[in-house]
Amino acid sequence: MIWLAPRAAQVAVVCLLCGALLTAAAPPKTEIVEYPSGSETVRGFLALPGMPGRHAAILVIHGDAGLNEWVQEQARKFAAQGYVALAVDLYRGRVAADDEEAHELARGLPDDRALRDVEAAFTYLAARKDASSSRIGVIGRQSGGWFALQLAIHQPKLVACAVSDTALPTDFGDLARIRAQILGNFGADQRGISAGQIEAFRGALRSQGVQADVKVYPGASGDFENPADKNHYQPEAAADAWTRDLAFFSRNLGK
Amino acid sequence: MRQWLKVLVAGGMIALAALGAFVWASPPKSQIVEYKSGPDTVRAYLVLPDSPGPHPGIVVIHEYWGLNDWVKEQAQKLAAQGYVALAIDLYRGAVTTDPADAGELMRTLPHDRAVRDLEAAYDYLAARPEVDNSRIGSIGWCMGGGYSLQLAIREPKLTACVVNYGAMPTDPADIAKIQAPILGNFGADDRGITPDAVHAFESAMRTAGKSVDLKIYDGAGHAFENPNNTAGYRPEAAADAWNRIVAFFAKTLKK
Numbered sequence: 001m002i003w004l005a006p007r008a009a010q011v012a013v014v015c016l017l018c019g020a021l022l023t024a025a026a027p028p029k030t031e032i033v034e035y036p037s038g039s040e041t042v043r044g045f046l047a048l049p050g051m052p053g054r055h056a057a058i059l060v061i062h063g064d065a066g067l068n069e070w071v072q073e074q075a076r077k078f079a080a081q082g083y084v085a086l087a088v089d090l091y092r093g094r095v096a097a098d099d100e101e102a103h104e105l106a107r108g109l110p111d112d113r114a115l116r117d118v119e120a121a122f123t124y125l126a127a128r129k130d131a132s133s134s135r136i137g138v139i140g141r142q143s144g145g146w147f148a149l150q151l152a153i154h155q156p157k158l159v160a161c162a163v164s165d166t167a168l169p170t171d172f173g174d175l176a177r178i179r180a181q182i183l184g185n186f187g188a189d190q191r192g193i194s195a196g197q198i199e200a201f202r203g204a205l206r207s208q209g210v211q212a213d214v215k216v217y218p219g220a221s222g223d224f225e226n227p228a229d230k231n232h233y234q235p236e237a238a239a240d241a242w243t244r245d246l247a248f249f250s251r252n253l254g255k
Numbered sequence: 256m257r258q259w260l261k262v263l264v265a266g267g268m269i270a271l272a273a274l275g276a277f278v279w280a281s282p283p284k285s286q287i288v289e290y291k292s293g294p295d296t297v298r299a300y301l302v303l304p305d306s307p308g309p310h311p312g313i314v315v316i317h318e319y320w321g322l323n324d325w326v327k328e329q330a331q332k333l334a335a336q337g338y339v340a341l342a343i344d345l346y347r348g349a350v351t352t353d354p355a356d357a358g359e360l361m362r363t364l365p366h367d368r369a370v371r372d373l374e375a376a377y378d379y380l381a382a383r384p385e386v387d388n389s390r391i392g393s394i395g396w397c398m399g400g401g402y403s404l405q406l407a408i409r410e411p412k413l414t415a416c417v418v419n420y421g422a423m424p425t426d427p428a429d430i431a432k433i434q435a436p437i438l439g440n441f442g443a444d445d446r447g448i449t450p451d452a453v454h455a456f457e458s459a460m461r462t463a464g465k466s467v468d469l470k471i472y473d474g475a476g477h478a479f480e481n482p483n484n485t486a487g488y489r490p491e492a493a494a495d496a497w498n499r500i501v502a503f504f505a506k507t508l509k510k
Contacts, residue, residue, distance in 0.1 A: 038425075063362075064358060064362060094446070099354055099355060099358065100354060101446050101447075102358070103319065103354060103357070103358050103361070103447075104445065104446045104447035104448075104477050105446065105447045106358070106361065106362065106447070107319060107361070107397055107398050107401070107421070107422060107447050107448075107477070108422050108445065108446075108447025108448035108449075108452065109422060109447070110401075110422050110423060110424055110425045110452075111366060111401075111422070111424075112424055112425055112426040112429060113425045113426075116425075116426070142362045143362050145362075146362070146365075146366065165359075165362065165363075166362060166363065167362060167363045167364055167365040167366065168365060169365055169367055170293075170365045170367055170368045170371075171367040171368075171371075174367060190359060190363065191349065191351075191356050191359040191360055191363070192346065192349060192359050192360040192361075192362075192363030192364065193363040197365075221359070222358075222359040222362070222363070223359075231355065232355075
């Protein structure tokens, strides 16, 4: 009989913990949403926090492979942190099965259409009742990073922009239009982007009063955050980059 | 006897020198040239026809591999047809045969810098004494095909533009700016640039009253013109596409 009481207490504690977890972090609700982009109707993957309210929001822009399971998982993880997360689908339903197809899709994507889609996604998020239009950020990787930065150039109400494994704008006129805070995570062994380019980007923004927080990971190349990229994935650097992403959005979007 | 030998040797040397000059003059002359692009000094591979000018000029834009031997060969072939061909180097010296590397190079290329480089290449060609600056065209493959169209949007004096399986603009305002006639060659099995996208561009060009000639090759995918693409090379389609390119430039640049 003596052991029953502690056992009952244990069960009660476990139940309480479960209840608390369910209340605090009810699983994010996800749905496919539609909205206009120019003359077209496009779809996005929306993940909502499990609690009511007006939340900060994050646009998630996929890399070369398209809106795959990994990108959707990131949207769900942001929603679990309390953000309304909208993952755009620049490829309109196409998802790459391998690297070769990813490159074909990336090469075939019209720049102008992609930017239109990203701006349309921002407008859609800003109009949602459960999202706070003054607290919207964007995260983009690879080709999506470029469009995240283009959104920062074209949308003055964007508050925070996080990128990795991507090209950085060089045009001073464009950089001068950026109002959002910038976070960057790059692999030191990334082909095509040099420390000099990162410094030029950071310097140009600094002269405009915008601080770009860029971290370069030694021994990492492009795509180091992607678990599916067996050749480039670096778990420790990836975990650090994700922690930086979360802290950056928490700081700037006032979650 | 000695005198006779001297004459013979001297005569032989003159003959050899003449033969050497003849052999050297036969293939188009190529050289690396430098010029300014915004704040940067960039390099390009220039090939001149053997005959005196002024000649029409062509900006040659590489695939996502970078400025490799195949692209240089295309510049040589165009020079042999009587054009001053300038093969630009958007990657500033980087070139690869590895698809993962090429993917990194492409996605870290700042689009704004690439466009600046294109305009600088046009201006450089236009200023060369061998070039008739009222007759300058552009050609690109893969990633470079998309940039060939970007040059057509930005440079109203461009006289001819060829795109081989490159991304096409969708914005009517951009399409309205195109003055050059467009020739395009595409593979029906390209996973990034579908026949639907080709037809949409063709229709938008016609609506805007622009000159456009696009051909879609059945049984061909992306990069079907390049023999180094061992799985995807389609010799017959490639030969037909090359004939179309030669005829198009002759019609638009040699008239």
